[in-house]
Amino acid sequence: MTGTTAETSTEKHAAPAQAEHSFGIDIGGSGIKGAEVDLANGEFVGERLKIATPEKSTPEAVAKIVAQIVAEKNWESPVGITLPSVVKDQKVLSAANIDKSWIGVDAQELFAQYLDQPFVVLNDADAAGLAEVAYGDEVARTGSVIFLTLGTGIGSAFLLDGQLFPNTELGHMMVGDAEAEHQASSAVKEREDLKYKEWVKRLDRVLEEYEKLFNPHAFIIGGGISRKWEKWGDKLTTSTPVAPAQLRNRAGIVGAAMAAQQGLKP
Numbered sequence: 001m002t003g004t005t006a007e008t009s010t011e012k013h014a015a016p017a018q019a020e021h022s023f024g025i026d027i028g029g030s031g032i033k034g035a036e037v038d039l040a041n042g043e044f045v046g047e048r049l050k051i052a053t054p055e056k057s058t059p060e061a062v063a064k065i066v067a068q069i070v071a072e073k074n075w076e077s078p079v080g081i082t083l084p085s086v087v088k089d090q091k092v093l094s095a096a097n098i099d100k101s102w103i104g105v106d107a108q109e110l111f112a113q114y115l116d117q118p119f120v121v122l123n124d125a126d127a128a129g130l131a132e133v134a135y136g137d138e139v140a141r142t143g144s145v146i147f148l149t150l151g152t153g154i155g156s157a158f159l160l161d162g163q164l165f166p167n168t169e170l171g172h173m174m175v176g177d178a179e180a181e182h183q184a185s186s187a188v189k190e191r192e193d194l195k196y197k198e199w200v201k202r203l204d205r206v207l208e209e210y211e212k213l214f215n216p217h218a219f220i221i222g223g224g225i226s227r228k229w230e231k232w233g234d235k236l237t238t239s240t241p242v243a244p245a246q247l248r249n250r251a252g253i254v255g256a257a258m259a260a261q262q263g264l265k266p
């Protein structure tokens, strides 16, 4: 089964109540999370289900869990799936925080072996950025915006008046002598037990580098650490305005669900 049937299937389920609900699955370095999403407001419908990412996060092991989540939630309509990877034309081209055997995998071929419904696969930060555009603050829809999600790595989405330029991978940009995500992700903060002040200094340096090259109207920062924005947001010194994401760490799932409904394969 290929994702090109997504539109067909969406039409089949065109009854208003169902058309407004979709399902997103966010695959991360530590957890695989899925939820039904009400597309009228971007809220979860019922509980989010989270299963730990297997230690050996191979495509097969992860796809099995994706299928388990869909089955446990009794979801039969299209599904959106995010990966912490470059996903171009449904091919996985990188794997920074998951098993390296993902590189080169045809995501449509893989998940079709485990799922009975149409699905789309996209980068996690791209999905989260799209969710911010749809349900977040006006700033996400205005001009040139760099959306960043801070977690195990640093993910990025480039947005221009709400339109996505996919697979930008700013987390791997060299800042000084190391990749940005190796210095300023929230996992690094935890691992090195950095105080907010110390970590913000690093994030500032990363944002300054992005600012120098891309000069966006604004940065939006998401991921788990954006929930604690009040502890560190005002310590940033970049001249470009920085706003916390509105959907916090819900954004990946919501964006995946949106992509599923639209049959979107950026």
Ligand code: BGC
Pocket: 083, 084, 085, 086, 094, 095, 096, 097, 123, 124, 125, 126, 149, 151, 152, 153, 154, 155, 156, 169, 171, 181
């Ligand atoms: C990956 C990106 C991903 C980001 C956040 C990075 O290491 O290369 O594709 O968006 O982590 O998960």
